[in-house]
Amino acid sequence: MTDAVASKPAGSRLGYRFNIVGVAALALILAWAIVALLAPWLIPHPVGEIVDLDYFQPISADAWLGSDYLGRDMFSRVLMGARYTVGISLAAVVIACFSGVTLGMTAAVSGGLVDMLLSRFLDAMSSIPSKLFGLVVVAAVGSSIPVLTLTLAIIYIPGAYRFSRALAVNINTMDFMTVARIRGESTLYLIGAEILPNIIRPVLADLGLRFVFIVLLLSGLSFLGLGLQPPYADWGALVRENIGGLPFAAPAVIVPSLAIASLTISVNLLIDNLPQKIRDRSA
Amino acid sequence: MNTLVPSLILKRLVVAIITLLIVSFAVFFATSLLPGDTATILLGQAATPEAVAGLRKAMHLDDPAIFRFLRWILGLFQGDLGTSYANKMPVAALIGERFVNTMKLAGITTLVSVPLALTLGITAATLRGSTYDRIVTVLSIGVISVPEFMVATTAVLLFAVYLRWLPALSLANNVHSLIDVVKIYAMPVITLTFVVSAQMIRMTRAAVIETLNTAYVEMALLKGASRGRLVLKHALPNALGPIVNAVALSLSYLIGGVIIVETIFNYPGIAKLMVDAVATRDLPLIQSCAMIFCLGYLILITAADIVAIVSNPRLR
Numbered sequence: 399m400t401d402a403v404a405s406k407p408a409g410s411r412l413g414y415r416f417n418i419v420g421v422a423a424l425a426l427i428l429a430w431a432i433v434a435l436l437a438p439w440l441i442p443h444p445v446g447e448i449v450d451l452d453y454f455q456p457i458s459a460d461a462w463l464g465s466d467y468l469g470r471d472m473f474s475r476v477l478m479g480a481r482y483t484v485g486i487s488l489a490a491v492v493i494a495c496f497s498g499v500t501l502g503m504t505a506a507v508s509g510g511l512v513d514m515l516l517s518r519f520l521d522a523m524s525s526i527p528s529k530l531f532g533l534v535v536v537a538a539v540g541s542s543i544p545v546l547t548l549t550l551a552i553i554y555i556p557g558a559y560r561f562s563r564a565l566a567v568n569i570n571t572m573d574f575m576t577v578a579r580i581r582g583e584s585t586l587y588l589i590g591a592e593i594l595p596n597i598i599r600p601v602l603a604d605l606g607l608r609f610v611f612i613v614l615l616l617s618g619l620s621f622l623g624l625g626l627q628p629p630y631a632d633w634g635a636l637v638r639e640n641i642g643g644l645p646f647a648a649p650a651v652i653v654p655s656l657a658i659a660s661l662t663i664s665v666n667l668l669i670d671n672l673p674q675k676i677r678d679r680s681a
Numbered sequence: 682m683n684t685l686v687p688s689l690i691l692k693r694l695v696v697a698i699i700t701l702l703i704v705s706f707a708v709f710f711a712t713s714l715l716p717g718d719t720a721t722i723l724l725g726q727a728a729t730p731e732a733v734a735g736l737r738k739a740m741h742l743d744d745p746a747i748f749r750f751l752r753w754i755l756g757l758f759q760g761d762l763g764t765s766y767a768n769k770m771p772v773a774a775l776i777g778e779r780f781v782n783t784m785k786l787a788g789i790t791t792l793v794s795v796p797l798a799l800t801l802g803i804t805a806a807t808l809r810g811s812t813y814d815r816i817v818t819v820l821s822i823g824v825i826s827v828p829e830f831m832v833a834t835t836a837v838l839l840f841a842v843y844l845r846w847l848p849a850l851s852l853a854n855n856v857h858s859l860i861d862v863v864k865i866y867a868m869p870v871i872t873l874t875f876v877v878s879a880q881m882i883r884m885t886r887a888a889v890i891e892t893l894n895t896a897y898v899e900m901a902l903l904k905g906a907s908r909g910r911l912v913l914k915h916a917l918p919n920a921l922g923p924i925v926n927a928v929a930l931s932l933s934y935l936i937g938g939v940i941i942v943e944t945i946f947n948y949p950g951i952a953k954l955m956v957d958a959v960a961t962r963d964l965p966l967i968q969s970c971a972m973i974f975c976l977g978y979l980i981l982i983t984a985a986d987i988v989a990i991v992s993n994p995r996l997r
Contacts, residue, residue: 521696522703527978529937530971534711537959537967610826617828618937622944622956637830641945644834647842655831662826 420671423664430661433477434484441474446629454640454648464649466640472650475636476657482632483658486543487616490550491609497551498558499601503589505559506566517563524556528615536624546625550612557611561604565597606669610662617658633658689990697983701976705757708971709750712964757972763965767958772969776951780973783943783950787935789866790873795928798878802885802924807912809890817882824879829941833872837945840868869942876938877931884927892920922992929985933978 433440443449448469455465463472501520505513535549569575570593578592619625620634631639636654643651756763762772805817824832840847847867892898893916901915943953955970 518699519703522700523707525700525979525982526704526707526975527933527936529940530974530978533940533955533959534708534967534971537962537964538711538713614826614828618830618941621828621830621941624956624959634828634830637834641834644837645842647838651834652838655827655834659823659827659831663823666822666826 417671419667423667423671426660426664427668430480430484430657430664434480437477437481441471441477443471443474445470445474445478445631447471454643454646454650457649463653466636466650467642472653475631476633476653479631479633479636479654480657482543482626482630483613483616483634484661486547486550486626486632487609487612490547490612490616491554491605493547493551494554494608494612495558495601495605498555499562499594499597500589501555502559502562503566503593503597504585506563506570507585507588507593513563516559520556520559523552524560528553528611529618532615532619533622533624536619541619541624541627543626543630546616546619550616553615554608554612558604558608562597562601565600566593569593569596603669603672606665610665613658613662686990690987693983693986693990697979701979704975704979705754705972706750708968708975709753710746712968712971713746713749753968757969762969765958765963765966767961767963767966772965775954775966776969776973779949779951779954782948783939783952786866786869786873786943786948786950787932787939789870790877790935791932793870794874794878794881797874798881798931799885799924799928801878802882803889803912803917805882806886806889806893807908809893818886821879821882824875825883829872829876829938830945832875833868833942833945836868836871836875840871869946869948872942872946873935873938877934880934881927881931884931885924888920888923888927889916891923892916895919922988925988925992926985929981929988933981933985936974936978 449465449471453465453467453469455469457464463476466472466475501516505516531553532549535545539545566589575588575592578588583592616625616632617634617637620632621638623635623638626632626635628635628639633654637651640648640650640654753763760773762776764770765772765775768775801817805814808814847864889912893912898911898915901911906915939950940952940956942948943950944956947953951970951973955967955974958966958970
């Protein structure tokens with residue numbers, strides 16, 4: 399095990415490869431995380447309060463990002479939107495990666511029929527286009543926050559599974575795995591103590607990418623009116639409800655999009671500038 | 682050796698058919714999870730229990746789910762897509778014209794985006810490391826990292842609000858001249874082209890760079906071949922397989938894109954039909970639209986895989 403870790407030169411290059419772009423991206427991500435945590439104490443106006451009698455107002459001293467289609471303060475709504483977008487996506491990506499990676503490692507260690515059945519089934523799952531999957535589930539069971547989180551997680555389990563399985567299959571052929579097997583270790587020990595530590599870094603990078611996909615999908619569903627339902631509003635829903643302001647180029651419709659873009663682009667940039675680049679972008 | 686390729690393709694096709702079966706299973710059961718009784722929904726809250734029971738019997742709703750699934754699948758094979766709950770019309774009639782509209786949109790987008798993306802991807806790979814390459818790469822990563830609706834709203838802001846060249850909405854009904862056609866398709870096609878091309882550029886660039894890194898290209902370089910000859914004669918023919926694969930895979934992004942684009946531009950295609958059907962919970966319509974999309978997606982990714990098999994010289 400020490401062998402496999404030592405053969406990666408990444409640690410020594412850490413200081414060099416963590417360049418300014420990566421740091422800036424990380425700072426922006428942390429900023430959104432803090433906003434998501436502290437939003438109720440940061441907002442200048444309650445989200446439901448109508449602060450301006452005129453709708454789609456431009457940026458002013460009172461309403462920092464203008465007003466929305468009902469004259470509510472856009473700045474407060476975007477800050478609160480961060481809670482839902484970041485919170486739901488984070489929960490979904492953790493569930494997706496935890497399940498996917500556990501299944502992937504189990505399949506790689508077990509091999510045989512378990513591997514074949516899991517792979518076949520999850521491959522079939524991934525041949526349903528993600529947005530379509532979301533639409534069908536929302537049509538079937540509605541779109542409460544738990545349902546939405548779980549749906550997003552299920553959609554991205556096959557990807558996490560395939561990615562971690564491919565990595566785990568390589569580790570599985572190592573000598574220390576054979577030794578552990580001869581010692582008579584259980585599957586749980588094999589995947590937890592022998593495989594996971596060796597694939598954790600690419601898996602974490604993959605988690606970041608999958609987080610981006612989930613943010614995009616959640617925003618897309620909310621934009622279609624099939625994601626988060628009022629009175630809650632994530633960034634996608636904010637764009638949807640203010641789409642009428644598009645002909646006036648109102649900040650209310652542009653700002654939530656920019657918020658999404660800033661988050662997803664930062665995560666992408668951070669991953670691109672991480673010391674390790676062992677990952678599969680096509681997954 | 683020669684039987685290897687056909688047998689691999691056959692295997693891939695069998696997998697595709699099995700996948701389609703699993704997918705149709707998933708679509709059917711996901712939609713039959715709907716809480717609330719279909720018959721009650723159709724007849725309204727005020728319906729008498731007798732009327733509800735009668736309709737349930739007429740619609741075979743009391744049968745076990747597996748029978749309903751088989752009946753539905755058999756119906757699909759015979760071209761019977763069921764009847765819409767919302768307006769009592771046959772689903773096939775509702776889908777017909779809209780399907781053509783969506784295919785038109787997808788076709789035009791393909792015609793625009795494939796040459797554009799291939800040109801950009803190949804030139805960027807050839808001029809790797811240059812400012813041009815960096816601009817193309819950053820732009821394509823940017824487009825990939827933002828939601829489709831943001832690409833669409835940005836296009837509307839730019840072309841309809843600031844420049845005032847194009848109308849923001851697209852209505853395929855009042856077409857009088859060629860200009861009208863261009864105006865209707867411009868916005869949706871521009872948006873979809875961005876979404877699809879970004880993927881295609883990235884994959885094409887990666888495929889060409891991989892070929893340019895091979896020993897035989899280095900050999901040609903050492904031989905003194907010009908840059909153009911290097912790329913066109915030595916690298917491209919070998920990168921053709923991966924490139925076609927990339928094109929097919931990228932086109933599968935059309936399916937996600939088209940759902941957003943048809944909604945935002947009010948384009949009368951099946952994606953818009955499906956989103957509306959989800960809002961009204963019109964199950965037969967949702968099932969049929971979902972199957973059409975899944976089939977399209979499956980055809981594209983299967984085609985991508987088959988191209989990869991056929992173009993792999995190691996299998997010949």
